[in-house]
Amino acid sequence: MWAARKMGILYTGFAGTSPHFGDQAFSPQGLWSFERTSPLEGSWQCLNGSTDGWFTSQPRPYQGQADSGHGYGFFLGGISSPRRGPRYAPSLTSWPVGNSTRDQRKTGVFVMYDMPNRKITDLANFGPSGRGAPNNAGIVYVPNWGDRGILVAVGGSQDRREGNDGLATFQTVRIYDVDTQRWYEQQSTGDIPEPRKDFCMAGSPSNSRTHEILVYAGWAGQLGPSAVPYDSAYVLTLPGFYWAKADYSPAHPRHGLSCNAVGGSQILTIGGVDTTQDGNDSYAAGFTTRDPFLQGLAIFDLGTLAWSSAYRAERSLQPAAPKFKEYYNAQ
Known part of the structure; x- marks a missing residue:
């Protein structure tokens, strides 16, 4: 939508x-x-x-x-x-x-x-490096910079000749300036996510004049136990282009889900397919297990880089996470 x-x-x-x-x-x-x-x-x-x-x-x-x-x-x-x-x-x-x-x-x-x-x-x-836009990538609109804001794009699959199902590296962050209609590429640092597709992505500004973007879940194209490590959440902070990984043990990987900013530095994740399930019908196998999140919904807090126990209505923007404050103070 x-x-x-x-x-x-x-x-x-x-x-x-x-x-x-x-x-x-x-x-x-x-x-x-x-x-x-x-x-x-x-x-x-x-x-x-x-x-x-x-x-x-x-x-x-x-x-x-x-x-x-x-x-x-x-x-x-x-x-x-x-x-x-x-x-x-x-x-x-x-x-x-x-x-x-x-x-x-x-x-x-x-x-x-x-x-x-x-x-x-x-x-x-039209796309970064003149290769066209990738499939199954993540994009998010960020209003903070440029006369009409920017698009931030990461991940996805583009060229199978690059190996690993053609998955793009997250080290390169693609930026589209809406006003000038031009693409740029920026190298990122920190705990860079492993290449993946069909993840969800959403962002929110902090009250520290930064903008944080969550990248959660996804897969590399393989079902079964090997997909468990993709139950991971990474946050990219702008303008530093620095990644941080949320600290929790992976257990319930999923792909084909959505992320939505719902106010107060909170991101709502919805649904997804259970990536551990591999069966004769690859389309339906992922729907045979119960979602561990209540009603398939979960809240990720960008201010703490952790999952929250509840959604807080009418919450104001939060300071950037301590790990990001340390990064910016060191620059």
């Missing part, structure tokens, strides 16, 4: 495919909005007749990441879906007939949607 916070509107429908299992329900291609009309009610609206024609003329992308801020929605990475087979929604725009449908998919998707003006900028195949 994209959120237009000042307008009180959510947008969806711009990415995704039908499920791999179940009744393979799908929604027609396009863009929808949900606007809250009262604290307890809201209404849906299909915007296909009033917004940019890109949403219905171009194949709908998937396996990318979305975020929003400053009146813009962003979608980075992933590939565009061909109209092929029951795995994909039949309403998706088809690709031209050729020798290989898979080879014709557009990769490195990167689009920016101007919400007030309902215009989209298709920046496909």
Whole structure:
């Protein structure tokens, strides 16, 4: 989803495919909005007749990441879906007939949607180092720097020739300046996460004029006991580009989850697939165990670099974690 916070509107429908299992329900291609009309009610609206024609003329992308801020929605990475087979929604725009449908998919998707003006900028195949945007990477919008903020992108998979399922190093942090529409790369230090994909990522400012970003869970493409170490949480602090790892013993790895900033330096994690489960049906095996988090929800505190026992409503921004204070004081 994209959120237009000042307008009180959510947008969806711009990415995704039908499920791999179940009744393979799908929604027609396009863009929808949900606007809250009262604290307890809201209404849906299909915007296909009033917004940019890109949403219905171009194949709908998937396996990318979305975020929003400053009146813009962003979608980075992933590939565009061909109209092929029951795995994909039949309403998706088809690709031209050729020798290989898979080879014709557009990769490195990167689009920016101007919400007030309902215009989209298709920046496909633009990306750091000129290689295009990675798949299954993490992105987060950070308003602190630049006239219109920046996007921070890490991880994901891009080139299998690099080994380890083509997973990108977290030592390189990719920065997109929304105002100049230019990519930059910055080397990071500290406890750098192991390469992974399908992790979750969200950030929040501190009251110390820094911005901390959580990277949690994910996997390297292998199911089973070897995935347990990916039950780990790392936090990147900006502007220092310094990583710190949360201190806890891994036990319950997961991938395909979401992270959401919910105020007061708190990050809410939701759901995920149990990466330790390996069975005949690789899509469904991860759903056979009970989530150790109550209702599949957990709160990570960026101020303490630790999991919290409860969510605190209306909590103010917290100071940067002591480990980050030590780092900045030493510079």
